[in-house]
Amino acid sequence: MSYQAAIQRSAPTAFLFLVDQSGSMGDRMGGSEKTKAQFVADVLNRTFMDLVTRCTKADGVRDYFEIGVIGYGGAGAENALSGALSSRVLNPISAIEANPLRIEDRKRRVDDGAGGLVEQSIKFPVWFEPRSNGGTPMCEAIRRAGEELAVWCDAHPDSYPPAVLHVTDGESTDGDPEQLAEALRQFATNDGNVLLLNLHVSAQAGNPISFPAGESALPDQYAKLLFRMSSLLPSHLVDAVQQKGHRVSSESRGYIFNAEAAEIVDFFDIGTRASQLR
Amino acid sequence: MRLRIDFAASIPKDVASPELNEDAWAHNEELTCIALSDGASESFDSRTWANSLVSKYVFDQRFKAAWVEEAVREYAQSIDFDNLGWAAQRAFERGSFATFLGLKLAENGTDLDILCVGDSLAMHVRRGAVLDTYPFQQPEEFDAHPTLISTRREANQFLDESGFFSKASTTWTVAPGDVVYIATDAVGHWLLTEAVTCAETMETLQGLNVETEFQALVLDLRNVHRMKLDDSTLIRLVVE
Numbered sequence: 001m002s003y004q005a006a007i008q009r010s011a012p013t014a015f016l017f018l019v020d021q022s023g024s025m026g027d028r029m030g031g032s033e034k035t036k037a038q039f040v041a042d043v044l045n046r047t048f049m050d051l052v053t054r055c056t057k058a059d060g061v062r063d064y065f066e067i068g069v070i071g072y073g074g075a076g077a078e079n080a081l082s083g084a085l086s087s088r089v090l091n092p093i094s095a096i097e098a099n100p101l102r103i104e105d106r107k108r109r110v111d112d113g114a115g116g117l118v119e120q121s122i123k124f125p126v127w128f129e130p131r132s133n134g135g136t137p138m139c140e141a142i143r144r145a146g147e148e149l150a151v152w153c154d155a156h157p158d159s160y161p162p163a164v165l166h167v168t169d170g171e172s173t174d175g176d177p178e179q180l181a182e183a184l185r186q187f188a189t190n191d192g193n194v195l196l197l198n199l200h201v202s203a204q205a206g207n208p209i210s211f212p213a214g215e216s217a218l219p220d221q222y223a224k225l226l227f228r229m230s231s232l233l234p235s236h237l238v239d240a241v242q243q244k245g246h247r248v249s250s251e252s253r254g255y256i257f258n259a260e261a262a263e264i265v266d267f268f269d270i271g272t273r274a275s276q277l278r
Numbered sequence: 279m280r281l282r283i284d285f286a287a288s289i290p291k292d293v294a295s296p297e298l299n300e301d302a303w304a305h306n307e308e309l310t311c312i313a314l315s316d317g318a319s320e321s322f323d324s325r326t327w328a329n330s331l332v333s334k335y336v337f338d339q340r341f342k343a344a345w346v347e348e349a350v351r352e353y354a355q356s357i358d359f360d361n362l363g364w365a366a367q368r369a370f371e372r373g374s375f376a377t378f379l380g381l382k383l384a385e386n387g388t389d390l391d392i393l394c395v396g397d398s399l400a401m402h403v404r405r406g407a408v409l410d411t412y413p414f415q416q417p418e419e420f421d422a423h424p425t426l427i428s429t430r431r432e433a434n435q436f437l438d439e440s441g442f443f444s445k446a447s448t449t450w451t452v453a454p455g456d457v458v459y460i461a462t463d464a465v466g467h468w469l470l471t472e473a474v475t476c477a478e479t480m481e482t483l484q485g486l487n488v489e490t491e492f493q494a495l496v497l498d499l500r501n502v503h504r505m506k507l508d509d510s511t512l513i514r515l516v517v518e
Contacts, residue, residue, distance in 0.1 A: 052365045053368040053369050056365040057322060057323065057369070058323035058325075097365050120360075121360065123363075123367065
């Protein structure tokens, strides 16, 4: 059976984020003061923080995950992390923990355990800044992801397969990405194929469509294309989607159309589930 | 009567890293009570938390919501939160989690009181035959997400539910010569799947004398996917 491998330091898994940074990502989210790029950056930073937290034990950060971000926009498709994280696309989670762009100090009041509240300082790291300019070179981004994950899968044959979480709000401007997406999904470890999950971010009114099982309810050719580019959800992700209250079946694919804020958060949360850490 | 520890071994999920084993157990000097706890993998310091629970229990078996609250307070006081890095702060706040299985011989000497939160297993054997298991009877019961005791107060609210402790407890009547096995979930699942139904496997179990034998058994079972890859603890107690 696929997607069963225990995630261990000797056999980590990988999460690769593909983030559309084209000009239209500078438009405001529906019903929000934030731009789509800002909102995606916030959720991505929080996702990084959550993944680091999952791997942090009292004795340090255990490298259960390797993580990377490929941003694509006016400058083409490139590693969207900077500093010490810029030399390679996929970095072990301990390197992510050690190298945020900055750490913001925030204050909050917490239960003191004796019926009162105390003020506590809490640190918020930031790795990824919002950017939005130029076109949408989606094919280049998917090709680059494939190059990275082909090498990664060869080096980690016994690992739980990598997941690619792709966030976009527009159509590809450098060609049809469907064949490239299919090729990306063909890369595999002994535990299964690379998972490709696609998220379409909305700037307009209309109900989101989450994890559909077919194309028929999708409104246009572009949404149908992203649906076809998406992996079937493995059973444990079906369970995770159900826990979020979505209707889902064994035919559902990892795709959300017209996502608003809540769907973006869900998408990152569900997409970074993997089998149990060991 | 007392519970003589006839055999005890704990095989870590990574045999090369025994220091990462998050199972913990302890007993009192009189051998009238013993506790076993399985620290959850995805938590900040479940090894310390599991050790805290079993150590506290062998000194004080009045395991109720207030008992756990006190354990949480003692754990929190042992951490210098402000001097933790950002990741450790968040991981600490996410909490540490563990199962708990406590056995106590009552003063009448024949009642064995068992309290179980989560998916460790106790098995009562008399003259080679299984009389009872607790809290599960079927291996499928291990598939559900186990209830865990947390270092976060809000995650322990289930302890305040009416009737929780009566549902989490049972009493077995034991006699001299009876054997009681206690095990964390990977071994417990195997016990219910194979040992309960197979006399030969039960003989293997009864014949375990040294840790290396148990380690070989566990590694063989892991290799053929008949035992989950997890910290694996088995303790055999003889009533005498």
